[in-house]
Amino acid sequence: MNSPISPSDSTRSIHLVNGPNLNLLGEREAHIYGSTSLDEIVAELQREADARGFHLTAFQSNSEGEIVNSIQQAQHRSAFLLINAGAYTHTSIAIRDALLAVSLPFIEVHLSNVYARENFRHKSILADVAIGQISGFGPYSYTLALYAAVRHLESSEESL
Ligand code: DQA
Numbered sequence: 134m135n136s137p138i139s140p141s142d143s144t145r146s147i148h149l150v151n152g153p154n155l156n157l158l159g160e161r162e163a164h165i166y167g168s169t170s171l172d173e174i175v176a177e178l179q180r181e182a183d184a185r186g187f188h189l190t191a192f193q194s195n196s197e198g199e200i201v202n203s204i205q206q207a208q209h210r211s212a213f214l215l216i217n218a219g220a221y222t223h224t225s226i227a228i229r230d231a232l233l234a235v236s237l238p239f240i241e242v243h244l245s246n247v248y249a250r251e252n253f254r255h256k257s258i259l260a261d262v263a264i265g266q267i268s269g270f271g272p273y274s275y276t277l278a279l280y281a282a283v284r285h286l287e288s289s290e291e292s293l
Contacts, residue, residue: 148211152219214239243268
């Protein structure tokens with residue numbers, strides 16, 4: 134799943150980052166997160182990206198530092214980030230700093246509607262520096278985020 138990115142097509146590359154416990158999708162709290170695995174979500178997004186002439190790479194880690202590394206490595210390889218930082222969304226200044234450091238546009242993604250859950254999930258450390266946030270549509274949150282990323286990148290191409 135942690136696929137390499139070709140440097141030659143970086144303007145049409147979108148990098149998806151998933152944080153802690155998202156490797157357990159499909160098994161974990163299925164009443165909240167559903168029955169679709171992360172591999173299935175990534176495969177579907179890759180199909181959607183390919184159909185639009187974009188390349189999607191994906192990375193998942195349970196470790197904050199590895200997520201920071203993946204964001205840093207995307208700087209010259211990708212044009213856009215989709216990130217579901219899991220619980221780090223609510224706590225990680227390091228991930229926020231990495232996103233600011235690479236200056237790539239990004240969308241914050243959540244399967245669940247974080248605002249309909251515990252108070253501690255209502256605060257995002259990332260949202261105010263994101264292009265936008267998509268929350269509450271299960272696996273379709275990722276698809277919506279991909280559509281928004283493609284639209285954003287295509288409008289940037291048109292304005293060149
Ligand atoms: C989540 C929401 C977070 O609050 C939680 O810690 C997760 C998953 C979501 O996709 O709904 O791990 O990011």
